Amino acid sequence: QITLKESGPTLVKPTQTLTLTCTFSGFSLSTSGVGVGWIRQPPGKALEWLALIYWNDDKRYSPSLKSRLTITKDTSKNQVVLTMTNMDPVDTATYYCAHSLSEWFDPWGQGTLVTVSS
Amino acid sequence: SYVLTQPPSVSVAPGQTARITCGGNNIGSKSVHWYQQKPGQAPVLVVYDDSDRPSGIPERFSGSNSGNTATLTISRVEAGDEADYYCQVWDSSSDHPFFGTGTKVTVL
Numbered sequence: 001q002i003t004l005k006e007s008g009p010t011l012v013k014p015t016q017t018l019t020l021t022c023t024f025s026g027f028s029l030s031t032s033g034v035g036v037g038w039i040r041q042p043p044g045k046a047l048e049w050l051a052l053i054y055w056n057d058d059k060r061y062s063p064s065l066k067s068r069l070t071i072t073k074d075t076s077k078n079q080v081v082l083t084m085t086n087m088d089p090v091d092t093a094t095y096y097c098a099h100s101l102s103e104w105f106d107p108w109g110q111g112t113l114v115t116v117s118s
Numbered sequence: 119s120y121v122l123t124q125p126p127s128v129s130v131a132p133g134q135t136a137r138i139t140c141g142g143n144n145i146g147s148k149s150v151h152w153y154q155q156k157p158g159q160a161p162v163l164v165v166y167d168d169s170d171r172p173s174g175i176p177e178r179f180s181g182s183n184s185g186n187t188a189t190l191t192i193s194r195v196e197a198g199d200e201a202d203y204y205c206q207v208w209d210s211s212s213d214h215p216f217f218g219t220g221t222k223v224t225v226l
Contacts, residue, residue: 107160
């Protein structure tokens with residue numbers, strides 16, 4: 001059974017850097033074809049894809065946020081870390097990580113709500 | 119950038135059929151995936167590759183894709199199907215995924 005869980009701060013101040021960790025079980029990020037992605041959802045709004053990292057360390061970023069995002073993996077710890085710099089109130093959202101074996105995401109973590117406020 | 123447009127809302131009576139559309143330029147040439155998101159919960163994959171269902175998803179959920187429109191069909195709608203539904207594709211030109219605008223399904 002594959003499970004993922006997001007962790008990180010619930011509140012960050014504007015201009016600060018957000019660091020989120022996705023800890024997973026039931027699969028290995030060293031297995032060919034496997035990826036882990038990050039998706040966020042502002043309150044009451046639609047899903048927005050952020051970043052994706054693959055077993056071979058190949059990475060993809062949302063073009064609109066690429067300059068602010070970094071995704072890394074620690075295969076030995078079964079973790080993927082997403083950092084987002086220069087946080088702004090518009091970045092307030094629930095952040096999800098999800099397993100990917102092809103073009104889709106399944107399953108997803110429970111999500112973590114991050115509020116950006118001074 | 120690739121835009122996926124969904125109707126904001128669809129209302130359906132119990133036992134009837136709900137059809138949720140996802141419009142995109144030549145979307146029929148891409149594989150479409152659908153997620154169900156109930157209030158306060160994470161999205162759940164209900165259809166992948168246009169019309170395949172993950173294990174555990176009822177046969178009442180089906181999908182189709184042609185031309186500029188993909189459709190998620192929910193047959194014999196139940197109260198428990200009330201949720202937001204999102205379509206998603208991988209655009210090879212951009213080499214990343216895109217999500218649709220989302221549709222809220224209300225069971226009357």
